[in-house]
Amino acid sequence: MFRHAQLESVKAGIGDPAHAGLALHARIQRAIRQLILDGALEVGRPLPATRPLAQSLGVSRDTVEAAYRQLHAEGFIERQVGSGSRVSQRARPFAGGKAQRRGHAPRQAVRLSTRGQALRATGGVTGATQHAFAPGVPETRNFPLQTWERLQREVIRAHGSAVLAHSPAQGVEALRRAIADYINLERGGHATPERVLVLTSSQQALTLCANVLLDAGERILVEDPMYHGAARAFDAAGLRPVPVPVDAEGMQVEQLPQLAAGARAVFLTPSHQFPTGATLALDRRLALVHWAERNDAWIIEDDYDSEFHYAGKPTACVQGLDPHERTLYIGTFTKSLFPGLRIGYLVLPPALVEPMTVARSLMDGHSPTLTQLTLARFMEAGHFGAHVRAMRHLYVQRRDALLHLVRTQLSDYLVPQVPAGGMQLPCLLRPGIDEQAVLDGARRAGVALQGLSALHATRTPQAGFLLGFAAYTVAEMEGAVAQLAAVLRRTVAGRRRAPR
Template structure:
């Protein structure tokens, strides 16, 4: 029979949510297989009788028999009529081979230096499901799906099988025109359809900027703290990121001249700084434009969620203030509509349109035509504006509710910093807990938190979290806050 620790290990493996998609017999089989590979069950040792193990795990005997049958087929166990099941002698050979590999040696698929850097950099982890408090996720349950379906049917009826072909790599002209009109009206940009490049995401836009505008070893100035996806895109391109502190008025642009005189670009989130929520003051916007002009450098402006500003209209974008054509404006519909749409865009200086479009053809060629054509009609028909206005009201209410709930239930642990806009709220840890431990414990409790500490490079960081509120109804927010309060109390014991 299994020892208590072995049985508990099997139960833990079966109950792990990460394995929930596997059939029950497969979970049992893989849990026992791991015990064998780890040496927790020695070669020649008997396994519990299927009936006894089924009783211990509260499953049917057939389920255990299926697991044992698969282990036997893979050579991990031997089944002897009248005697039971035993760990196979073949396992000894597998373990011997494993011991010949040094413990520190990670199996390598022969990656290049760039590939290894991409891999060890960790990429950008998207929050795939709207678990509390995943930042940057919109409320999709209120999306006007019937309107979208109707417009998509119109597209298919009008374009027929032509909509199934490639689209131009720069993007469908009607969508580029709709985007230009929108950013000109709502963001104070200076855009025309021929300056818009349609992409799959703002992350793709950042990767293009890193590879097309800069060479490996070049310096790029970034906010500190900064959006981790931008820093990793620049790191992956071999760039040197030079952090510039952020205060209540955004990036301290007066430090640009001394930080890295030879820097080739600066990355900004001026409308709603990520993660602090600060807005870059007008005098600083003008100063960074002058810096870029004087140094022949580029401004990469990420305007990721400026639609959601809760006190008046957001400040006009930097691109619209720049008379020197040194600003690349990056936008996305992932936050304003839904993540599955996969449409972002750049508004480019005229000289960069062709180089960026050609470079894009080497990545994914083009964006799918049907969503582009549908989105163009959605914008032109006024549906986009109406949806954004409705979500702005909804998100504002949820922001205020989250602030109240944090004060009420987490006041001994967190201090919220209520943002003027956006879809997430920075909350500072005030109880001395480890940020990393809290994030880890919360994740195991079904709560997603983005730690603030990891977003800082050089400046002193306050421990805390970025807590998304947009995707969660009031009852969901309250339940999640109470759950997080329990997690933090448990860590303090």
């Protein structure tokens, strides 16, 4: 018979809420199996007969018999007529004693590959919180969900079980055509369906660019400050980023001749520079295209939220100005529609379509067919454009509301930098305020902030924060501003009391 502790362990396994969805015999089987794996039941140890064990557990004999049959089928116990059941010799690697028990084995340092260490060192790119003021998060409560559901049903009726099959690694043709039409009409690009690669996100696009275009140790020019997701993708690939300063007109392209020796690519966010919000001037765009052609280099253009401009038409994308086909254009629907969509894209030079598609197929194969076809219909029917226009109107109201709150309630601490577009408001800290202390205090108060210092490569970065406004109502921003004001007051007061 089981010892008292073993019997109680089986009873606990039966009552474990994590196994509530399992049949009773399966819960008993798992509990006994765990005793064997933990070494609590040694090899050759007899198990109780089914009848007395059933009485002890308060279950039917058939239930225990079903549990034993499964343990026997898996090789954990041996059964012989007249000899009963006992722990199998096959379980010896697990049932070798207490030293083998789960949680008792000595911990050893995990050995990672050089690439694995580089990936881990980046810290990854975490999903955005729903707390104000997380930057780059779109409003989802106003998304036309009923329209999306109707289109999805239409796709299922039209395509049937084909929507359950694999998609081409490059993406379904209907969506690639819709994306190309949109880029050409709204962004002044030169795109065709054959040059579009459908992906899960702009982050996947950055990872592809970093690993397919350049080798570890090669130089890539980047904006200073720059988008943290791109920095981590480049670090993980072992690239050597070369920072190029940014001013009110974007990347200072005139500095490329002295900085760009040996650089194979340049990465930038020309429509709304992240995080400053600056727009790359036309003369600089043209100079950048000329530099790439002359140096046989690539331009990686991340157009992450160009849909949301609040004054006139946005400047044409660099890809549309490049006659030499040296530009890779990255776009995403995560910002313009909703993060759970998980669809982004690359518009590629013709020579890169095949190698990039092959590389993508090794990452995750393809994007869901049903989602791609639904998005294609959403765009073709004009719903995408209508939603973007509605969000553009809403976001500019929220930007102005947040700007008013900062100027009236946080002016002693923050200096806002008004963006002409985008989904976040850059704010510089006034001198003498510790950025990290504010970040720590805000996190404890449930206020999400993106610090600016970490986005700079220079030794004297501009301290401050990005305040996202797109996803939050005025009332939500008012509450978050009040919390942030309290954090700033405590931070400043603490600094004054600190011993000098």
